[in-house]
Amino acid sequence: MQLIDTHTHLFLPEFDSDRDQVILNAQQNGVEKVLLPNVDGSTINDLLKLVEKYPDYCYPMMGLHPTSVTEDYKEELKKTEIWLEKRKFIAIGEIGIDLYWDKTFKKQQEEAFRYQIDLAKKYDLPVVIHARDSFDEIFTIMDEIIDDKLKGVFHAFTGDEIQAKRIIEWGFKIGIGGIVTFKNSGLDKVVHNIDINHIVLETDSPYLAPVPHRGKRNESAYLLNIAQKIAEIKNISFKEVAEITTYNANQLFKL
Numbered sequence: 001m002q003l004i005d006t007h008t009h010l011f012l013p014e015f016d017s018d019r020d021q022v023i024l025n026a027q028q029n030g031v032e033k034v035l036l037p038n039v040d041g042s043t044i045n046d047l048l049k050l051v052e053k054y055p056d057y058c059y060p061m062m063g064l065h066p067t068s069v070t071e072d073y074k075e076e077l078k079k080t081e082i083w084l085e086k087r088k089f090i091a092i093g094e095i096g097i098d099l100y101w102d103k104t105f106k107k108q109q110e111e112a113f114r115y116q117i118d119l120a121k122k123y124d125l126p127v128v129i130h131a132r133d134s135f136d137e138i139f140t141i142m143d144e145i146i147d148d149k150l151k152g153v154f155h156a157f158t159g160d161e162i163q164a165k166r167i168i169e170w171g172f173k174i175g176i177g178g179i180v181t182f183k184n185s186g187l188d189k190v191v192h193n194i195d196i197n198h199i200v201l202e203t204d205s206p207y208l209a210p211v212p213h214r215g216k217r218n219e220s221a222y223l224l225n226i227a228q229k230i231a232e233i234k235n236i237s238f239k240e241v242a243e244i245t246t247y248n249a250n251q252l253f254k255l
């Protein structure tokens with residue numbers, strides 16, 4: 001059964017000692033493609049090296065992560081733009097606002113987010129949005145900039161049903177990962193109540209490993225545990241979860 005990990009950082013140093021094995025594990029567990037969101041200027045080389053090694057398996061995104069936004073964010077944005085001119089990327093990501101770790105650069109994060117939405121429009125690419133303790137800020141900006149053409153995903157979604165419905169109304173997808181397997185996350189109820197046609201799967205490796213690997217390094221092979229949990233919550237077959245979420249990902253990212 002074929003799955004797509006729509007959000008995995010396999011180029012990070014956490015995988016330096018066994019990256020090829022991690023890719024093999026993913027392939028052996030039915031993960032047919034992995035999509036790689038960039039972090040910042042310091043990660044671009046490693047990201048593209050991995051894509052070069054596995055060109056029909058790893059698909060790159062380009063963008064500046066909100067937790068990497070500081071005073072020099074305009075310099076960082078320039079680096080992403082240079083690369084967008086040079087080669088093909090499947091999305092602008094990951095971008096967004098994160099007020100959980102640090103609020104110091106809130107204004108800069110908002111500016112970088114808006115700027116990268118404009119890049120997505122310019123290059124006709126979907127956006128991969130990271131929203132942590134920032135739904136209100138993100139939704140305010142989204143209401144201003146949303147149009148019929150802009151598409152994307154709210155990655156590692158942890159919001160409530162009302163927030164999920166707003167995202168779906170914009171034609172965006174909901175990225176579901178390991179958190180759905182955590183006891184008391186409450187995400188199972190939200191997933192139960194939203195149509196699977198709006199869901200894509202992700203691991204966010206090396207972070208947020210699903211049960212039974214919780215607390216350990218995450219890897220794309222564990223997408224299997226996430227898909228199984230969604231099948232259980234929605235009381236449908238694993239095959240159906242795989243088919244529909246893979247279709248959703250292929251459509252959104254034009255793979």
Ligand code: NI
Nearest residue numbers: 007037094204
């Ligand atoms: Ni991420």
